[in-house]
Amino acid sequence: MTDSAGGRFADYGRPRRVDGGLKARSTRGAIGRSWWSRRFLEVLESFALGTRLTRGRSYARAGQVVRLDVAPGEVTAVVQGSRAEPYQVRVALPVFPPALWSRIEEQLAGQAFFSARLLAGDLPGELEELFAEAGAPLFPTGVADLRQRCSCPDFAVPCKHLAATFYLLAEAFDADPFELLHWRGRSRAELLDRLRALRGSGGSSTVDEVAAATVDRPVDAGAEAAPAGAARALAGLTPAPLAETVDRFWVPPVPLPDRPPTLATGPDLLLRQLGAPAPAIGGPGLVERLRRAYRQLGR
Template identity: 60%
Template sequence: MTTPEYWGARTVRVEGGLRARSTRGAIGESWWSKRFLAVLESFALGTRLTRGRNYARAGQVLRLDVVPGLVKATVQGSRPEPYKVSIGLATFPDAVWSAVEQALAAEALGAAKLLSGELPPHVEDVFGAAGAPLFPARFADLAMRCSCPDQAVPCKHLAATCYLLAERFDADPFLILLWRGRTRDALLTALRTLRGGGEAEPDPGEASAAGVVSPVGTASALAGLTEPDVEIERFWLPPVPLSDPAPSYVTERDLLLRQLPAPPPELGGPEVLRTLRRWYR
């Protein structure tokens, strides 16, 4: 339980904090940020997540950094000194990353998505096949710590950090991979090398010492190409209809009920939730 000093304390409001872009409703726009939050919310953390979401929208998070294996944040709470927050997640060894890179490079769509700054929908399956789930599967997978006196884990400061982290994932999905131990540059370099048959793509800036690409080399390269056997008018059309990827996350049917506090006695108290849970299942 919390310490008496913590009870009834009023949050110290700050200016210039990191404020969530979402002002109402759910936080997270991309499938990967929603996936991360779905895992977090499946832990049935109740109203602590709601308070954390309010903190994220109020700009109480002062700083948020992602490094391999660790998310570090500073959150202003009810005391003058901001709280130190950390969320640890195990990084993958080089053998796992090598297997993942080989699998992604073997698929043109997956490699193209990553090279354009997106996570392909099947990336979870690739990590799963390598024996390393991309997102935390259990609450114990996250080492969550906060310097506040609230002994609940996660407290609202940790929850606020998670919601802002999800928005960071929206803007830069490579932060998820960085958290697991691979930088953007290292991953993309490996993909280019594997896709190029063992040689990294040359830097266009180094193609010519004078800074001008020679047209002679380009012409000789194009001269050996044969005309593709395709219908030019159908070049931009997909060969087969594309379908949306199937959702890769399945939760319990009573997830919503597990997020709710017990009803007051006049509405039936905890027994109402127990009855509804049986109906949901």
């Protein structure tokens, strides 16, 4: 009865056209530009959904997602299918408890280099490690971590409407990585306020200056992504004459961390770089199986 097997739900016809729907910026190939959005999509692609994945990506690119909202523990979307009434989609993910967020924030505030990158709109790779070390992975590790629901008549989960939502959500994370943290229970404003308080007067100016470049904006997967990382932090700066800054030339713009950033990577780095193999040799499902095997061997 599934559409991947040519069952009854594949016979509804083409989806109804949507005016003003959210369209994926990617028009071909893979969706997701940042490492965190690609990491999130690895979970979806590990489901080995076949044509459901393909049709969900087509829905995302055609603008069939009418609305997408991110809230703590819940992503909701409205997706237009072939029926007159759009489908209601919900994807739930447990939020992290306040005590865990407090530990993460203390570590971020203690390393100005990492917190400055985060506040500039760039998720440092070490952030994933911090959550993993705390026993709470930042990203879903499998389909069981997500509670998915769609009002469409297709009983299979995830359906193409859920798949389209995942793709648009990944692009929303590209445009604003704070949305990923918001889904896990910490909004942009809450995180920035907490970091300011922890860093105190000695570090608040650096945090505020960098945070000023990350203004609140609604999730709009069809809009152009704002500059991220160093590009955002440096935007609008006016260079000073060299004679006025030569004595500070070798001084870092933000305090360096007590422990330099590590280049250590997980055993699945090569899998992230290569992408999914062809369907004939296992497809995306093979990537997830190899990743688990590599991690087990790494222990």
